[in-house]
Amino acid sequence: MDDTAGDYAPISSIVREPSISYGQEYVILLARQGKIDTYKEARVWYTTEKGTKDYVAGRKGKLE
Numbered sequence: 001m002d003d004t005a006g007d008y009a010p011i012s013s014i015v016r017e018p019s020i021s022y023g024q025e026y027v028i029l030l031a032r033q034g035k036i037d038t039y040k041e042a043r044v045w046y047t048t049e050k051g052t053k054d055y056v057a058g059r060k061g062k063l064e
Contacts, residue, residue: 008039008046020052027052 011031015024022030031038031045036055038047 007048007050009049011038011045011047014047014049014052017049019056020049021056022052030055 011027012024014020015022015027020027027036027047028045030036031040031047036047037051038045040046
């Protein structure tokens with residue numbers, strides 16, 4: 001099993017990236033619905049930039 005814990009960052013940091021077109025509340029909703037790979041520690045949600053970008057890319061493909 002790969003150690004990917006180093007790739008995770010708080011969602012609040014991920015949504016600041018220019019390549020992420022969704023806000024923090026929406027990304028947390030995706031996390032709660034299990035649409036992106038996340039985990040929650042205390043009150044902070046963590047995800048990967050790659051996982052969020054993959055979801056965005058998948059959505060754009062469905063909209064076209």
